[in-house]
Amino acid sequence: MSFQIGPFNIHMYGVMLALGALAAIFVAYIEARRRGENPDHLFNMALIVIPLGIIGARLYHVIDRWSYYSANPGKIIGGAGLGIFGAVAGGILGVIIYTNWKKLNLLRWCDILAPGLILAQGIGRWGNFFNQELYGYPTSLPWGIPIDPAHRLPGFEQYTHFHPLFLYESILDVAGFAVLMIVGRKLRDRLKDGDIMLMYFVWYGVVRFILEGFKIEVWTIGGIPTARWISGALVLIGITVLRFRHHNRKPAAADNDDSMIQP
16 A cells, blocks of 8 residues: 655555654653663664665565565565565674673663563554455454455465454554563563563563464474464573573662671
């Protein structure tokens, strides 16, 4: 879906991605100030993070659809299609490069960016709605979305309504944003740098692991959707590292009381 402004043809998919990016920067600005960091770094960081995120997203999509792009190599550059895991990987690489260059705390900045990242994903998913993509199996549920015949996958031409996977993920992403923001404030005295990003890994990993089972056409490795391999790894890494970092951690008050006990 698109609309015209003068000589420019504006695609709603791009509009939603742009709105998501702006929301991510706005939230990160608030988080940087709350944590006592210079928010001006965000605008410089974006010059590295956004391009690498786009490259990573495109690369993931091309690998995912390699059977198509191997036969149409001219569409690899400049074509439509992005993959969120590639975007996250490319974006994290950009953060690593920038924080190393400016001698900043990498894990702290990952925490600053994580809430805005998952909010951006929730907003950006509406671009899939306008493109009539990211839908699941046919459904008769009242919230099933109609898909035009031109956008129906092979073998499902006779069905009209499908699971709105973009909507499921969007709702869960926004919920994840709320959780990360609340936890970041309620538990700020107990969290370590990097904990919010680890919680993002766990939340989004669970979301994608579940929703991948609704998708009709997926890239698989060993008969298992590739996104489930990645999601499962993110959940496992997130939970394991969080548990390792906080296992047997005593509250400060308890530690002080113990120090008063004389032999």
